[in-house]
Amino acid sequence: MLEAIILLGAPGAGKGTAAERIREQAGYTHISTGDMLRDAVKQGTELGRAAEAYMRRGELVPDDLMIRLVEERLNTAGDGSFFMFDGFPRTLIQAELLEEALRKRDGKITHVLLLESPREVLMQRLTGRRVCRRCGAIYHVVNVPPKRTGICDLCGGELYQRADDQEATVVNRLEVYRRQTESLIEHYERQGLLRRVDSSQGPDKLVADIMRILRPTGREDATHRNCRGG
Ligand code: AMP
Numbered sequence: 001m002l003e004a005i006i007l008l009g010a011p012g013a014g015k016g017t018a019a020e021r022i023r024e025q026a027g028y029t030h031i032s033t034g035d036m037l038r039d040a041v042k043q044g045t046e047l048g049r050a051a052e053a054y055m056r057r058g059e060l061v062p063d064d065l066m067i068r069l070v071e072e073r074l075n076t077a078g079d080g081s082f083f084m085f086d087g088f089p090r091t092l093i094q095a096e097l098l099e100e101a102l103r104k105r106d107g108k109i110t111h112v113l114l115l116e117s118p119r120e121v122l123m124q125r126l127t128g129r130r131v132c133r134r135c136g137a138i139y140h141v142v143n144v145p146p147k148r149t150g151i152c153d154l155c156g157g158e159l160y161q162r163a164d165d166q167e168a169t170v171v172n173r174l175e176v177y178r179r180q181t182e183s184l185i186e187h188y189e190r191q192g193l194l195r196r197v198d199s200s201q202g203p204d205k206l207v208a209d210i211m212r213i214l215r216p217t218g219r220e221d222a223t224h225r226n227c228r229g230g
Contacts, residue, residue, distance in 0.1 A: 002074075002107030004083040004098075005214070008184060009115030010177045011170070012122035012129075014199040014206055017138065018115065019086040021207045026214060028084035031073055033066060040069075058164050058172035060090055060180060067097040074101060090181045095188075112188040113210055115199035119174065126170045130159040143202075 005028065007015040016032060023030045037055060040048030047069065051061045060066075070088060077083070089095040102108055117125075128141040130150075134157025139146050146152060150159050164173065188194040197209045 002077065002081050002083070002102060002105050004085060004102060004107060004109050005111045005113065006089070006109060006188075007084065007086045007113050007115060008181070008188070008194075009199060010117070010122050010181075011173045012126040013115035013117050014125075014203060015086045015115055017203045018199070018206050018210060019084055021203065022084060022210060022214075025207070025211060026082075028082045029077070030084050030086060031070070031088065032086040033069065033088040034086075036069060036073070037061060056163055056169075058169040059176060063091055063093045063097070066090075066094055067101070070098065071101055074105065077105075089184065090177075092183055092187060095184055109188075109191075109193055111195060111213060112193040113213065114185060114188075114194055114196045115206070116196055117198075117200040121200050122174060123167075123170060126165050126173075127167050129165050130161055132157040133160050134158070 007019055009015055016034075019030045019032065022028060037048070037051050041052045041055065042048070047065060050065060054061045066088065070085075074083075085098075089098050099109070125140065125143070128143065130139045130141060130146075131137070132139075132152035132155065135152060135155045137152055137154050138144070139152075139159060146159060151157075152159055163169065185194065195213050197206060197213070199206045
């Protein structure tokens with residue numbers, strides 16, 4: 001049996017940070033399509049070359065490429081897995097194809113968590129984000145500054161701003177979310193899967209709220225779902 005949860009929300013809502021903590025606390029395998037695409041670009045694969053221009057502009061990579069990427073990832077999953085999707089699906093077509101891919105594997109979506117923050121919080125988070133070139137650790141110039149400007153506390157690597165975190169691209173990414181991804185809210189609301197969580201108050205409160213939804217009344221069965229982690 002394959003079970004999946006989906007983290008939905010605008011860029012900057014805190015999906016990536018929350019996902020890492022939920023992975024540690026509850027053992028879901030984290031699938032971030034943004035990370036997978038950035039990896040493909042870095043490695044210069046065929047997919048990376050096809051996706052790079054869309055990503056640079058803050059636009060969505062075409063659905064057929066995305067579903068192929070996710071199908072390949074699910075194929076390496078084995079049986080009895082628990083997945084957490086972050087940044088996928090982003091269109092109704094992706095949502096439908098994901099449901100089909102899960103059905104084929106006797107799987108289902110158990111929760112869709114909508115992370116909500118005001119627009120000015122999203123803008124401030126994205127434009128201030130810095131990432132370590134070497135280890136991928138995430139900082140923020142105001143909220144989570146490194147000890148030394150521009151240098152990663154963990155590995156000493158150089159911190160940089162993702163091309164798509166620059167202000168003009170951020171404005172476009174938020175508009176793309178409003179136009180293409182917001183329709184998913186209604187889709188999952190109709191299915192009775194959607195739960196809204198306030199993500200403007202920082203990761204500790206956000207993750208606690210999410211864990212209460214995933215693990216009501218302290219049930220233990222959500223811990224370390226995938227023994228080999230992910
Ligand atoms: P993220 O890190 O999730 O904000 O993703 C960064 C960029 O990767 C997005 O702006 C899109 O260009 C691309 N991307 C990630 N996930 C998807 C998806 N599910 N569908 C289309 N494009 C995606």
